Amino acid sequence: MLDRIKDDTAVAARNVLVEVDHLKMYFPITAGIFRAKVGDVKAVDDVTFDIYEGETLGLVGESGCGKSTCGRAILRLYEPTAGAVRINGRDVASASQDQLRKMRPAMQMVFQDPQASLNPRMTLAAIIGEPLDEHTRLAKADKLARIYELMDQVGLNRNFANRYPHEFSGGQRQRIGIARALALNPKFIVCDEPIAALDVSIQAQVVNLLEELQDRLGLTYLFISHDLSMVRHIADRVAVMYLGRIVELAPREALFAEPLHPYTQALLSAVPEPDPNQEINRRRIILTGDVPSPANPPKGCNFCTRCPAVMPICRQDEPTYQEVAPGRFVACHHYANTTMTAGLTAAAEASGQNASGTKTPTVPKGQGIQQGD
Amino acid sequence: MTDTAPLKNPQFQAEAAARPPRSQWWDVWDQFKTHKGAIVGLTVFMLILVLILIGPFLWRVDPGFVELRMRNKGFSGAHPLGTDQLGRDMLARVMAGGKVSISVGLTAMSLSILLGTTIGVLAGYFRRLEGPLMRLTDLFLALPLLPLLLLMVTLFREPLSKSFGPESGIFLLIVCAIGATSWMQTARIVRGEVLALKEREFVLAARSIGTPSRRMITRHVLPNVLSPIMVSATLGIASAIITESALSFLGLGFPPDFPTWGRLLFDAIDQMQLYPWRVILPGVAISLTVLSVNYIGDGLRDALDPRIRGR
Numbered sequence: 095m096l097d098r099i100k101d102d103t104a105v106a107a108r109n110v111l112v113e114v115d116h117l118k119m120y121f122p123i124t125a126g127i128f129r130a131k132v133g134d135v136k137a138v139d140d141v142t143f144d145i146y147e148g149e150t151l152g153l154v155g156e157s158g159c160g161k162s163t164c165g166r167a168i169l170r171l172y173e174p175t176a177g178a179v180r181i182n183g184r185d186v187a188s189a190s191q192d193q194l195r196k197m198r199p200a201m202q203m204v205f206q207d208p209q210a211s212l213n214p215r216m217t218l219a220a221i222i223g224e225p226l227d228e229h230t231r232l233a234k235a236d237k238l239a240r241i242y243e244l245m246d247q248v249g250l251n252r253n254f255a256n257r258y259p260h261e262f263s264g265g266q267r268q269r270i271g272i273a274r275a276l277a278l279n280p281k282f283i284v285c286d287e288p289i290a291a292l293d294v295s296i297q298a299q300v301v302n303l304l305e306e307l308q309d310r311l312g313l314t315y316l317f318i319s320h321d322l323s324m325v326r327h328i329a330d331r332v333a334v335m336y337l338g339r340i341v342e343l344a345p346r347e348a349l350f351a352e353p354l355h356p357y358t359q360a361l362l363s364a365v366p367e368p369d370p371n372q373e374i375n376r377r378r379i380i381l382t383g384d385v386p387s388p389a390n391p392p393k394g395c396n397f398c399t400r401c402p403a404v405m406p407i408c409r410q411d412e413p414t415y416q417e418v419a420p421g422r423f424v425a426c427h428h429y430a431n432t433t434m435t436a437g438l439t440a441a442a443e444a445s446g447q448n449a450s451g452t453k454t455p456t457v458p459k460g461q462g463i464q465q466g467d
Numbered sequence: 468m469t470d471t472a473p474l475k476n477p478q479f480q481a482e483a484a485a486r487p488p489r490s491q492w493w494d495v496w497d498q499f500k501t502h503k504g505a506i507v508g509l510t511v512f513m514l515i516l517v518l519i520l521i522g523p524f525l526w527r528v529d530p531g532f533v534e535l536r537m538r539n540k541g542f543s544g545a546h547p548l549g550t551d552q553l554g555r556d557m558l559a560r561v562m563a564g565g566k567v568s569i570s571v572g573l574t575a576m577s578l579s580i581l582l583g584t585t586i587g588v589l590a591g592y593f594r595r596l597e598g599p600l601m602r603l604t605d606l607f608l609a610l611p612l613l614p615l616l617l618l619m620v621t622l623f624r625e626p627l628s629k630s631f632g633p634e635s636g637i638f639l640l641i642v643c644a645i646g647a648t649s650w651m652q653t654a655r656i657v658r659g660e661v662l663a664l665k666e667r668e669f670v671l672a673a674r675s676i677g678t679p680s681r682r683m684i685t686r687h688v689l690p691n692v693l694s695p696i697m698v699s700a701t702l703g704i705a706s707a708i709i710t711e712s713a714l715s716f717l718g719l720g721f722p723p724d725f726p727t728w729g730r731l732l733f734d735a736i737d738q739m740q741l742y743p744w745r746v747i748l749p750g751v752a753i754s755l756t757v758l759s760v761n762y763i764g765d766g767l768r769d770a771l772d773p774r775i776r777g778r
Contacts, residue, residue, distance in 0.1 A: 169675055198677030211668040215690040215773055224686070225676045258773035274672070 111314050112145040112168070112282055117177035117187070119160070119167040123389055135389045137163040139338035140177070142415065143423075145282070150308065150315040152329030152346070154322060154361070158385065160338040161318045162206070165284040168316065169201055170194060181282055199229050199278035206287040208267035212259035218245075218270055219255040225277040244273040248303060265296035272303065276311070284316045289324060297321075301328055322365045326350055331421075334358045337396040338388050340415065343423040354424045356403045395427065403428065498770035505766020508759040515756055519565035522558075530559040530726050539742060548748060551734060561748055564726040569756060571641060571711045571727070576703035578646030583653025584696055588684055590654070591661025601658065608651045613717075619644050620719045637721055645710050653699045660692040694768050701764030705757035728753050 118141075120134035137160045145151045153161050167174045170186050179186045181201055189197060202225075205211035212221055222241050226232055232240065242252050248269040259267055268288060275283050285304065289297040305328060307313060319325050325332055326346060333343040334357065342355040353359045360379040367373040381400045386392050392399050398408040407427050415425040499505055534554035541549050548557035590600035620640060627636035664670065665688075673687055712729015714720035721727055728749040735745035769775045 166671070171671055171674055195677040195679070198675070201675075203672065203675045205668050205672060207668055211672045213669040213673075213687050213691070215771075216686075217773075224673065224678070228676055228678055228682075260774045271672075274676075278676075 108146040108148070110144045111147040111182060112316070113178070113180040114141060114143050114145075114168060115178040115180070117141045117164070117167060117179060118175045119163050119172055120175040133389055134175075136338045136391060137388055138167055138174075139388075139391070141335075141338075141340050143333055143340060143343055145314055145316060147281075147314055148308075148312055149330040150317050150328055152325035152332040153316060153318045153335060154320060154325050154332060155335035156320065156361075156385065158388070159335045160388070161320075161335055162286050164335070165203070165286050165316055165318050169203055169284055171203070199225070200280055201282045201284070202275035202278065202280040203284045203286060204268070204271050204275050204288045207291050208264055208271050209259070209291075211271050212267060214259055217256050217258055218250070218262075221259070221270060222273045222277055225274060229278055240277070244277055247276065247307065248273045263296075264292050265299055268292060268296075268300050269303065272300075272307070276307065279311070280313070282314045282316070284318070286318050287320070288317075289321065290319070297324065304328065322362065334361065337385060337391055339396055339425065340423070341397065341425050345421055348419075348422060354418065354422065354429060355397075355426050356401050356428075357397050360402070395425075494773075495767075495770045498775075499766050502766035502769055504762040505770075508762025508766070511755060511759040512763060515565065515752070515759070516569070519562050519569065522562040523566075526558055526562065528556045528559040530555060530563040531724055532556070539738070542744075549742075549744065551731075551745060552738065557731075557745065557748065560726040560731060561728075561752060564728045564731050564749065565752060565756075567638075567721070567726070568708050568711060568728040568753070571638065571645070572704040572708040572756070574642045575645035575649070575707035575711070576700055578642060579650040579703055579707070580653055580696060580700045582646060583650035583699070584657050584689075584692075586650065587654040587657025588661055588688060588692070591658040592665060592680070592684060592688060597658075600654075604651050604654050607648070610648075612648055615648065616644050616714065616719055633722075634725070641711055641714060641720055644714070645707050649703065649706065649710070653696065653703070656695045656699060657692055660695055661688055664688055664691050690771075693771050697764050697768040697771075701761045704760050705753075708753055708757065 117138055118136075119138035120136050122131045123133045123135060124130060125132045139160075141164060143151070153164065155161050163172065166172050168179050168186070170179070170189075174187045177187060181197065184193075184197060186194065186197060186201070216224075219238070219241050222244055223237055226237050226240060230237075241255065245252055245255070250266065250269055250273065254262070254266075259270065262270065268291075271288075288304070289300050292300060301324060304315065304317075308315065315328075317325065317329055329346050331343065331345050332349045333340050334349075334355065335341070336357050342349065342353065342358045344354070349358065350362065353362050356379075360381050363377060363379045367376055379402060381402070383400045386396070386399055392409070394410050395401070395404075395408040395413050398404050401408060405427055411427070413425045413427045413430060415423055416429070417423050418429045532555060534550070537546070537550050537554040538552055539550065540546055540554075543549070546556050546558065548561065550556060551560065586600050586604065590597045590604075623640055624637070627640050630636065631639055670683065670687055673683055678686070708728065711720060711727060712732060715723075715727055715730045715733065721730065723730070731749040732746060732753075735742065735749070739746050
């Protein structure tokens, strides 16, 4: 525990590269002949977090919780409804198009579907060279040299330069996408489920490549994924999203060892264990019901409709997103105005009861998820 | 310094020399050559072009020379393709008519493709322009074509003839009239394609790079909507030639004594049962041109698509 706190303070002392401040991304719903606005899909609803220089922040959550939208809104591929995103102290969310264009080299993105994210009519050299065309004035030979350098960095054979995306395998295409993101020496890269569309053996290669590039070039990642074991492998800190909000943000070890928010507990209980003995003891917290519509989120806490530890207050008031321990943020009434331990026991009792359903005593926190760190 | 260092690396130089990124157009030509239909089409179209461009210099008979004693003659040495109802030489008229018809077809098609693609891309790409531009397209689709053409011809024939001379004035008028009334289909097809394309991730990727809209359109959107544009272009040539002949027939186009393929066709229809070849000749010429252009377009479309190329 002490170690962890030390770690956390060390993290806090580092420079903040990306500040996301009350970011909101609503998509309007229109209806009727006159396309009148009747509501909003609150894809990202008041999200606040920081990303430190050189770290990897994992962003996890189930499908449709707003992870990708959040990543895209941070890079202003969508126009955010409200809030600010500061990268290196400069606000991206409110910059004019000209200013934004000058900021683009510092922030790049790796996309989920490597097939769809490459223009089928451009050669590999043209795809990797596009950012160079847009932001640098290199001579033809210098540009080619830089393209070859990037291809070497991501492990692509130089002879592939004239080929088209359809001639590559999924893993190779993702490498092209990574090379394109690296072309302008960015500081911050949003990896939007970069491995979700890949075969498991290729996933490892791509993740290792991302880690290696991070070490070599000092990159900062926002790693969006729904693959918890992969996030556990690559991320330094992990943020958990549910229905457009961040419910918990904590350093990796702390989060996987003792998840605080009931949703995080349920999410982590779904990770299978490689060890069969541990797997037998794994208690899955099975949530009932469906995710509410982001167009019509429930009153109070977004998770109150499915929470195993729901309290009356959860249906009334929105929980505040607060730091309950150094570096650990959580938005849950169980931890409001209490010390961390009290909250911990409360949540643990509640989840223990609900998970087992019957007389099984409360499962010690984190058992079955703890090992392997 | 670091950027130029790899250039001095001999291995790098060798590889770069072995396979420098070559122009895409060589690949396109290589693929085009493998398309049999396209090569045949190209050959036929070239032959037709040679015939109508160089033919008049070899066969020096005035297509407008009326010789009433020689009316309705069959194939002979003096008139290889016979004569028409006024005794004019058919070979000379087919060659002269082809020049007009093909240039009207190509120019009107280019104009309508240019208009249609521009409006389609703008309407599809910029949400704010979509409403007005598509309503404009609907408006043009709803306009009665014939009264519109009549109006255009009566309004502009005189001033255009005055400023550009009677022939090129009418040519300009007809090309503009056909171009301005046939771009709507292209615009709608292109807009649909662009709308779908705009949501693709590579467009998002280009946005994240900071590519401005104009280069987004030229680099990512246009190359990917090339196939439907190519198809409507090849079909457009055919319909432009036909429309021109219909206009001439109605007396709205070129003057009656001015030969075009459409005019030859309509002149011959009265006596079709007596002299069928006078219909068949321009008909075959129109069909061959349209068919060969369609095949060229087909081959070009395949050659421009890297996914098909190399198969």
